Amino acid sequence: MFSKSIIKELTHIVGKDNIRIDKEDLICYSYDATNQKFLPDAVVFPQNASEISLILRMANNEGFSVVPRGAGSGFSGGSLPVEGGVVVSLERMNKILRIDTDNLIAEVEPGVVTGEFQWAVEDLGLFYPPDPSSLKFCTIGGNVAECAGGPRAVKYGVTKDYVLGLEIVLPTGEIINTGAQTLKGVVGYDLTRLMVGSEGTLGIVTKIILKLLPLPEATKTMLAVFSDMRDAAAAVSRIISSKIIPSTLEFMDKNSISCVDDYVSMGLPADVEALLLIEVDGVKELVENQAETIKKICLDNRAKEVRIAGDKKEVKKLWQIRRAISPALAKLKPNKINEDIVVPRSKIPDAIIGVREIAKKYNLTNANFGHAGDGNIHVNIMIDKSDKAESERAEKAVKEIFELILGLGGTISGEHGIGISKMPYIGMELSQSAIDAMKKIKQVLDPKGVLNPGKIFPRS
Numbered sequence: 001m002f003s004k005s006i007i008k009e010l011t012h013i014v015g016k017d018n019i020r021i022d023k024e025d026l027i028c029y030s031y032d033a034t035n036q037k038f039l040p041d042a043v044v045f046p047q048n049a050s051e052i053s054l055i056l057r058m059a060n061n062e063g064f065s066v067v068p069r070g071a072g073s074g075f076s077g078g079s080l081p082v083e084g085g086v087v088v089s090l091e092r093m094n095k096i097l098r099i100d101t102d103n104l105i106a107e108v109e110p111g112v113v114t115g116e117f118q119w120a121v122e123d124l125g126l127f128y129p130p131d132p133s134s135l136k137f138c139t140i141g142g143n144v145a146e147c148a149g150g151p152r153a154v155k156y157g158v159t160k161d162y163v164l165g166l167e168i169v170l171p172t173g174e175i176i177n178t179g180a181q182t183l184k185g186v187v188g189y190d191l192t193r194l195m196v197g198s199e200g201t202l203g204i205v206t207k208i209i210l211k212l213l214p215l216p217e218a219t220k221t222m223l224a225v226f227s228d229m230r231d232a233a234a235a236v237s238r239i240i241s242s243k244i245i246p247s248t249l250e251f252m253d254k255n256s257i258s259c260v261d262d263y264v265s266m267g268l269p270a271d272v273e274a275l276l277l278i279e280v281d282g283v284k285e286l287v288e289n290q291a292e293t294i295k296k297i298c299l300d301n302r303a304k305e306v307r308i309a310g311d312k313k314e315v316k317k318l319w320q321i322r323r324a325i326s327p328a329l330a331k332l333k334p335n336k337i338n339e340d341i342v343v344p345r346s347k348i349p350d351a352i353i354g355v356r357e358i359a360k361k362y363n364l365t366n367a368n369f370g371h372a373g374d375g376n377i378h379v380n381i382m383i384d385k386s387d388k389a390e391s392e393r394a395e396k397a398v399k400e401i402f403e404l405i406l407g408l409g410g411t412i413s414g415e416h417g418i419g420i421s422k423m424p425y426i427g428m429e430l431s432q433s434a435i436d437a438m439k440k441i442k443q444v445l446d447p448k449g450v451l452n453p454g455k456i457f458p459r460s
Ligand SMILES: Cc1cc2nc3c(=O)[nH]c(=O)nc-3n(C[C@H](O)[C@H](O)[C@H](O)COP(=O)(O)OP(=O)(O)OC[C@H]3O[C@@H](n4cnc5c(N)ncnc54)[C@H](O)[C@@H]3O)c2cc1C
Pocket: 032, 033, 067, 068, 069, 070, 071, 072, 073, 074, 075, 077, 078, 079, 090, 110, 131, 132, 133, 134, 137, 138, 139, 140, 141, 142, 143, 144, 145, 146, 147, 148, 149, 150, 151, 199, 200, 201, 203, 204, 205, 206, 326, 415, 416, 452
């Protein structure tokens, strides 16, 4: 628990209306999407970089931890105050500062909700592609810290591809600007890239300069179902090799499909093993042609059915299938271990078959879906945490799944980050020398280890 003098000083920095210390308030900031809970000693709601700077300077003097938090939608525990201390909630810093339609850039505060920003730029005929499925509630600051991706990453890349510059408060309290407001800029080390994806361990992001694109003129959405997963994978490869890069190329396996079918009736044919949700965007005429080509490719690869949405209502219906997965899976078991592995696209069938074998070996329920276009598959092991034996089996299965994925030339996390969830496994992918180099960077920027401690690297 914080001393009265620490509370007094924090109150002095942020104002009495912008600090919480009562347990019922602290509980609201003690968890994220991993459903793990760690109670902070205080939560503060600063309104600018200067206040955050004072908080971090104080943390260095007094020796307490500071944990930045956006919307708490992270899947790896990054915003959890595992060592107590103060949670810095960025929710009051939620302004879109400017949208520059001449230079196609925008400047935002970190607490801006991603979806709200997307809709604001779309109103001006512009486009901000990164679209994590949590976009209705997650924040741009959290996206930057996790380098969030989403269905559109296959064509448009991930958050790091849109961040031109940042204002950051370093763990020792200095406020710095990285990058530039221009598309090019190579002055000094690329600290922007270092910060994006650093999971709130190297600095607190207080302003973000983002690159925008013109809004595509048209989109076409379609659904293809297959009775053999390898046919679906072959269709994915053929689409890409025919030089069409869809803006979305999502995959669902049999278990995900049957869960969703019970949840939102899709009226799919029987014996469906795999489903692809595909979207193309661009100039209207090109989009029409690409949709027809993709339909042909799917049918040539033995798709049982291909549906092309004719209007906005049908588009919404097709997306509902993809968006219903998370709530639909919850009916299988109360808890979900959600791994966001990535493999080379051609290895998706091997990865899924291998994952299913591991799940079977450990008698676990498993469902897989995700971004087939970039090989990023969400592997879900459904468990009941109150069943200790099942949880232990799941832990063993996860390790074997990571071995499988690394053996296929993949990576253990495509977009959710390491946080605390994947911390025990980081050494399976990175060499000790690489981990030591990263720890040295952390040590130089945060010598007292006050910013988001206990994340990414297991204690030696
Ligand atoms: C239903 C659902 C669907 C999802 N779909 C996707 C998806 O498609 N793609 C994807 O990539 N992720 C997805 N996620 C995961 C999650 O939404 C993203 O990781 C998102 O970027 C987290 O944003 P947040 O604002 O909730 O951050 P939080 O969870 O609050 O924090 C995440 C990390 O960022 C740090 N952080 C937050 N703000 C700052 C800041 N201003 N400065 C420095 N560090 C900061 C925190 O300390 C923490 O380490 C999904 C989550 C859910 C629940």
